Amino acid sequence: MAVVTVLYFASLRDTRGLASEQVESSAPDLQALYAELQSRHGFSLPVNRLRVAMDGDFAGWGDGVRDGSEIAFIPPVSGG
């Protein structure tokens, strides 16, 4: 069981109604963690339209969920 801080941005934050939260999870990897949160909160963005970051840098969906880490799901960007 890992305890992580999840950051929400843009439409994910609007849907969740929070900018960040502490999450307990036994998900084996980041993709499974998103699936868990998606079904809990009803995020409409599928995993293949997101990128994921762990502790301030991009990570892979197959990376394990590091206990104590900060995880961000990155919706399609629209800067510029």
Added chain:
Amino acid sequence: MAVVTVLYFASLRDTRGLASEQVESSAPDLQALYAELQSRHGFSLPVNRLRVAMDGDFAGWGDGVRDGSEIAFIPPVSGG
């Protein structure tokens, strides 16, 4: 016989030592006029590296020498 004003720019002006001059010529076209002036003043630029203008706009080398016109031989440009 046509009387024209010839304008010289850049290296042509340096070689001629004048910015413009009145020229009397019976050259049938602008290319022949340049040949005439080239042999008289020793211009090193061959005609195929120049463009020519008559009365303030680009002209063709085969255009006739209009009496009273203003003619400019345009060396390769180097603005910017």
Added chain:
Amino acid sequence: MNLFDLAEAPILMAPLRAALEHPMAGAFASFEGWVRDNNDGRAVDGLRYEAYAELARKEGERVLREAFEKFAIVDARCVHRIGELAVGELAVWVGVSAAHRGAAFDACRYIIDEVKSRVPIWKHERYREGDAGWLHPTPAPPEH
């Protein structure tokens, strides 16, 4: 000095440009993204940019470093606004100096293209009709 930066207040272009001057630079290309009054056929009153600041700075810096590796440039900077912006305001600025213009143009274009497609910044548009929404372009970001 950072090559890429986020700005919460209006971007001051003059000092950014001046920092890129160099006696061996003969060419300077710059790009400005301005807030338009419309998008996809809808009238826009203004917008808000939000960033994942820590990662945006890191990824922006990587984009700029790549530009230095790929193109023969002398110097380059990019600054992106965050927060509330009105129509006509400057959203992003890119400047590149180089010996010759080809590299300056190519690097400037590279930087804005990569920043728009990779740096975690999101645009929230307010429409004249009263509603608002996040832009999450699919799947390759359109050429905007």
Added chain:
Amino acid sequence: MNLFDLAEAPILMAPLRAALEHPMAGAFASFEGWVRDNNDGRAVDGLRYEAYAELARKEGERVLREAFEKFAIVDARCVHRIGELAVGELAVWVGVSAAHRGAAFDACRYIIDEVKSRVPIWKHERYREGDAGWLHPTPAPPEH
């Protein structure tokens, strides 16, 4: 208002840029040509630009009009300095606003490329070693 102009005094960029702002323009690309301290391996102290002014204005205007026809742009201007310039001074300025950045970049590049290759303006460089000379590039102007 002319789209292309020659300037005998330093070019003031701010009013040129401001004239290109438009609520439907989301992109602005600009190019500046700066006097470099070297050319073809020789140290340059400064230079002089001379123009066949009447024809330069006419041909410059044609280049800008072509840019409006070829690219989906909102507005564009180009100003070229003539007279004596020191190293670092602004020799030429191009600015283009457009709805989207592709057209802004492409038109800006088109304008500077065509102005450099077609508009009757000549550069006279003074070299650190004391001599000076006109630049008459052969046969296609090099990408400088």
